[in-house]
Amino acid sequence: MTFRSKLLKGVCLAFLIASSALSVFAQSEGSTAATITGRVADETERAVGGAHVTVKNLNTNLVRESISNEDGSIFIPQLSPGTYEITIEADGFTKATLRQEILLGTASLCNFVLKVSGKDITVEVVGENKANLNKTEDSINISRQSIESLPINRRDFLDFTLTSSRVVTDRLPAQGVAETSRLSFNAQSARFNNITIDGLSNNDITSGSVRATFSQEAVQEFQIISDTSSAEFGRSLGGIVNIVTRGGGNDYHGSLFLLNRNDKTSARDAFVSFKPPYSQYQFGAVVSGPIKKEKAFFFLGFERLTIRQNNIVTIKDDAIQAVRNIGIPANNGPVPFGIGKTTVLTRVDAQLTPNDTIYGRYNYGGVYDGQYEPFGDRTSETNGATERLRDNSIALNNVYINAGKRLVNETRFLYSRRKQSVIPIVEGPAFGLSTPDGISIFGQNFFTPQIRDERIYQFANITSLERGLNHIKLGIDYNYINAPTNDSLFSFTNSGAGLFSAIDFGALTGMPNLPVLSGIQALDPSSRTPTQRSFLMLLSNIAPVLVPGFPAKVPLADLSLPLIYAQGFGKIDPNAPVTLFSTFVQDDIKLKPNLLIKAGLRYDINRLKFSPDNNGNFSPRLGIAYRPTFTNKLNLRASYGLFFGTPLIGPAVLAGSSQSGNFVFPTFFFPQSILVFAQPNHRIDDINNLPKGVSIVPQEARTFQFDPNTRNSYTQQLSAGFDYLLERKTVVGVSYNYVRGIKLVTARRINPVVRPTGNVITSMITGRVDTTKGDVTEFESAFDSYYHGLTINLVRNFSENFGIFASYTLSKSIDNTFDVRTDTADSPVNPLRPGDERALSIQDVRNRFVLSANLKLNYTKNLLLRDFQIATITTIESGRPYNLTAGVDLNQDGDNGTGDRPAGIGRNTGITPGFSSVDMRLSRSFKFKERYQILGFVEVFNLFNKFNLSKFNTVFPPDAQGNFNLPSQEGGRFTVPKDRYQGAFAPRQMQIGFKLSF
Secondary structure (H helix, E strand, C coil), X not given: CCHXXXXXXXXXXXXXXXHCXXXXXXCCCCXXXXXXXXXXXXXXXXXXXXXXXXXXXXXXXXXXXXXXXXXXEEEEEEECCEEEEEEEECCCCCCEEEXXXXXXXXXXXXXXXXXXXXXXXXXXXXXXXXXXXXXXXXXXXXXXXXXXXXXXXXXXXXXXXXXXXXXXXXXXXXXXXXXXXXXXXXXXXXXXXXXXXXXXXXXXXXXXXXXXXXXXXXXXXXXXXXXXXXXXXXXXXXXXXXXXXXXXXXXXXXXXXXXXXXXXXXXXXXXXXXXXXXXXXXXXEEEEEEEEXXXXXXXXXXXXXXXXXXXXXCCCHHHHHHHHHCCCCCCCEEEEEEEXXXXXXXXXXXXXXXXXXXXXXXXXXXXXXXXXXXXXXXXXXXXXXXXXXXXXXXXXXXXXXXXXXXXXXXXXXXXXXXXXXEEXXXXXXEEEEEECCEEEEECCCCCCXXXXXXXXXXXXXXXXXXXXXXXXEEEEEEEEEECCHHHCEECCCCCCEEEECCEEHHHHHCXXXXXXXXXXXXXXXXXXXXXXXXXXXXXXXXXXXXXXXCCCCCCHHHCCCCCEEECCEECECCCCCEEEEEEEEEEEEEEECCEEEEEEEEEEEEEECCCCCEEEEEEEEEEEEECCCCCCCEEEEEEEXXXXXXXXXXXXXXXXXXXXXXXXXXXXXXXXXXXXXXXXXXXXXXXXXXXXXXXXXXXXXXXXXXXXXXXCCEEEEEEEEXXXXXXXXXXXXXXXXXXXXXXXXXXXXXCCECXXXXXHHHHHHHCECCCCCCEEEEEEEEEEEEEEEEEEEEEEEEECCEEEEEEEEEEEEEECCCXXXXXXXXXXXXXXXXXXXXXXXXXXXXXXXXXXXXXXXXXXXXXXXXXXXXXXXXXXXXXXXXXXXXXXXXXXXXXXXXXXXXXXXXXXXXXXXXXXXEEEEEEEEEEECCCEEEEEEEEEECCXXXXXXXXXXXXXXXXXXXXXXXXXXXXXXXXXXXXXXXEECXXXXXXXXXXXXX
């Protein structure tokens, strides 16, 4: 069956299910809007059918109209988040009016009791209207007021996601071109979330990161959905971040803002004795208003971020000098770099007819990042790279409403062009240098240069229908991503990579009392002792005898002596078109006024060049919300669903090029590695013209491939809990969440050495599983994970003088999976038995508490104390697991020690110190001439300057007798010795700013 026929079959299936009135789950509120639902009754609680319902947006004066059903129920879908005036009119009854703020992705419950006669009345907002007590999923909303009030470092609004206690910062190392979204939901990989803007994708599926964002001033609201979301949402194993942009209104509004911080207002980094220069400026402006009142509106926002700072390289002087002696300009101490980011967003909304609205959005993100490939600590700036990014997007949205047929149709379209250039700071091979302090990294980054020029197209159409008790929604979503070959470049170790470690010539030759070279002496010939040089000159004469084929009279005493050297040759094809298609259908069935059933079905087809095709990605969803009759303050909820992720482009292009033979990755071992590193620029320029004495042995090369049986990863998500309205604006919630990751894709070595001979090279040639091949890294869906979490939330909506969101999660996460990027992830001890690696996940955070709060001091009559506002985000986490490694190949399987652990201990048996940080914001506003306001504020991040460990040395090698000096244990888990500390999260930082608004 062709892809086209399968696509048509999927569409037909969706409409067939809908027409059959199958109960299908989802949030009928959707990814771009919200819903008002409720009931109209008289004073005897008898339903009032046929009542006229008018809903007016107070920002634009746009009006929606509806009629209550026979049972008195009202349902107005597809409303933009904001404040509305709802009016109910019925013959023989007084008119009732309600002013209501509705939040993105929620169903605001508005119940009306009409009096038989008398004057028109205005109904005050009651607590249940804000509580969203009909939801079945776990989600929180970040309102516009929260976005404006809470302290967020660098105004990166995605960090608001971390105010949910079940979302943690990804603890994989920072990875530049292979970066993640930085957000781990329910301990799932941060590469498989779904970030949407106005219901359209903002994901970079090359590595699972996020495309360019924009000023938080341009965000109306966003929703964080931790799990069990509706069938409308997909392409995510973890969570959904659902963002809606701001539009204009009937009045002109605008603002100018400026923020500044520098080294004088910040604390000193814990790993240096002084404060290096630092400056940061962030400024911008927004303006909005009517093009034609009550018909067309505009919004325009601009922001610029400029940073000049230093990263601290902690590599010791002797290692730095050795690297300089071979011609590489390395430095330690503070190393300066700059970051510049410019964003623009403009949006135009128009009411074409009373039933037809449209808006268009253009946003631009331009970035220069001088440390995009990160450096610092034990990574030299020579391993860094700069990024230049230009990300342009155009989005269109049309909403058509047929009130008579109770139908709403929404059409979305996106075109993006993303141009990214990642250029290395220096050219030449990357190499690791082993010293007693650990391994330091120098030279050109593996993945640079990279040039990507992507075109992204997306089309979605969604229809909502109200039919009796059923609120049905169905739709399709098509996404196509392409990076033309002529405009893109993908590199992987094309400049080479080596390792300099201690060389024990006695162990190599089996002859006692021979010299031992340290890692620095192996790298830098000038650091060798006379005895060592004399021995190497002697070795030059006898090397051809010891190693047949090795050239005579190679001046070993004057050359660098790497133990291993690898280099990629050929072209990696970056053109891996991606086609993502989905269709879904869903229904919210209000069986009773206090019982809501949500059910849904989603079907996904993912097509990626070089990756195996996948079919049958059906995702059923089911949810229930029940409010007991004895109280209207309690909502009991439960939900279940399957959620499929999307394939990643990065592994596909690497595996596809390797399998086609267009890219080869040979490894050269000592002493051949010496001859390769001795070439000009320390690399081989032409694979067809190898140096004398150097040959490519297939069993020593490395290849990449996809398991032909690879399937799309998916999670099973189960949630159960309750929400209780304590008082009119405060809700407490408790939920249990279970997430089961299945067929998780990762990289695994499938051809290790299984018959070691005692000689490394001989073992690689004769001892592998398949002796005709070298080391094979396979991307396969053979891994799984388990997450259990108990969460308690306390929410008081941010309004009037006080708001709070407090969340605590007790959880446990277990997996046997590793990252798709093998050079940054821990490897299994025995890659042929991945099940043996089942252990705590590196994302496991047993206890996590987050508090965000906002207090306005407007109650005092003292003019000096009025108009102040205090806000905080406080985060407290328990420690995370870490993996202790031996640093040497104990089991001689050819992995260079990356997967071996000391003393046979299990994976992730270490525990890091906990993390805590208090961010504060103090502001005061000054109003003048009624329309104008100046806001001055001070923000402090990590207020108490808490030391939070970020990097440390995890290698615990054996001593000469084969014994391991392991750290002490707490609760049966190994701690991190203080002498292993290498880096910390940011110390206290303070900035001041002001904002002029009208």
